[in-house]
Amino acid sequence: MRIVPSRSQYLRGPIKERPVSTDTGTTSSPDLAPAARRLGRLIAGVPDSALGAATPCEEYTLGDLIDHVNGFSVGLAWTAAKAWPADKSAPPSGDASRLPDGWRESIPEQLDALAAAWGDPAAWEGMTRAGGVDLPASVAGSVALNELVVHGWDVARALGRPYEVDEAEVDLCLNFVGAAVENSGGAPVEGLFGAAHTAPDGAGPLDRMIAMTGRDPSWTPPA
Numbered sequence: 001m002r003i004v005p006s007r008s009q010y011l012r013g014p015i016k017e018r019p020v021s022t023d024t025g026t027t028s029s030p031d032l033a034p035a036a037r038r039l040g041r042l043i044a045g046v047p048d049s050a051l052g053a054a055t056p057c058e059e060y061t062l063g064d065l066i067d068h069v070n071g072f073s074v075g076l077a078w079t080a081a082k083a084w085p086a087d088k089s090a091p092p093s094g095d096a097s098r099l100p101d102g103w104r105e106s107i108p109e110q111l112d113a114l115a116a117a118w119g120d121p122a123a124w125e126g127m128t129r130a131g132g133v134d135l136p137a138s139v140a141g142s143v144a145l146n147e148l149v150v151h152g153w154d155v156a157r158a159l160g161r162p163y164e165v166d167e168a169e170v171d172l173c174l175n176f177v178g179a180a181v182e183n184s185g186g187a188p189v190e191g192l193f194g195a196a197h198t199a200p201d202g203a204g205p206l207d208r209m210i211a212m213t214g215r216d217p218s219w220t221p222p223a
Helices: 033-044 062-081 103-118 137-159 167-184 205-212
Strands: 127-130 133-136
Touching (some): 033 062, 033 103, 062 103, 062 127, 137 205, 167 205
Antiparallel strands (some): 127 133
């Protein structure tokens, strides 16, 4: 299994645009705040001794993954606002050596700001840009939610901690990931995740979604 988190971009290649819907059947913009807070709490509790730990993303240590989160928390907030500083860029670098001082405080704050930016209904309208790629804002918002939920799972698994996700969040991620996998025929989706796995019989929605991203839902830290 090869996991391919984006190091230089958020999205490449066509992803079908689907309406963002709630369980009531209405078109709406989802609230990213619960997923952002959940991931922020996990990151705030990571000890220095765990930064070199393995994660479900084969190429990333836990410190690398946290730096990836540090990058997208800033970049995808710019994507929501459709405003990018001319002199700055924030690709999800995935390099623990780039973690700034005070990252346990700053990254949760950035994640809250990301959720707030996508809390504006206008963020989901029209076109925007992520990682140098133009795409529908509704797709970019789905990318943001998927990043929060999936990497929250990654961090929790690396730390050996439980991970509980709201059913509506998982349904929205399944909708997004399912479209990407359908477009790719199950092959790796460059810039997002690796080739889809088959979920075990009886797997719940979260495990099915995790398997679609190329991860093993039963992954645990090596002994």
